[in-house]
Amino acid sequence: MSAGFCKSVASKLLGKMVEIYQGGQHESVKYAEREINRKTIIYGKLIDVIEECLILEVEDIGEVYINSWSVQSIVELKNGSIFDIYNPDERRQVKK
Secondary structure, X not given: OOHHHHHHHHHHHOOOXXXXXXXXXXXXXXXXXXXXXXXXXXXXXXEEEEOOEEEEEEOOOEEEEEEHHHOOEEEEOOOOOHHHHHOHHHHHHOOO
């Protein structure tokens, strides 16, 4: 994400809880007929954006600085998660 894109994201998401996906996967869940690759995400409150750096407050860790060029997608947490975007079938499997 460029500095301009970061500024746009900040105007919408600053101070909100977000999930950031950087393109990695941390596990594969295998079922009888298919496999779901779970995405590696960073979850926290977007507290600042400086040029091309996103700063998140992450519970039990503190501030995390993310190079915006490594970000594939970012979503505000409301009723779903980033998994819902990449693996729509997981929506049915989430237990509340």
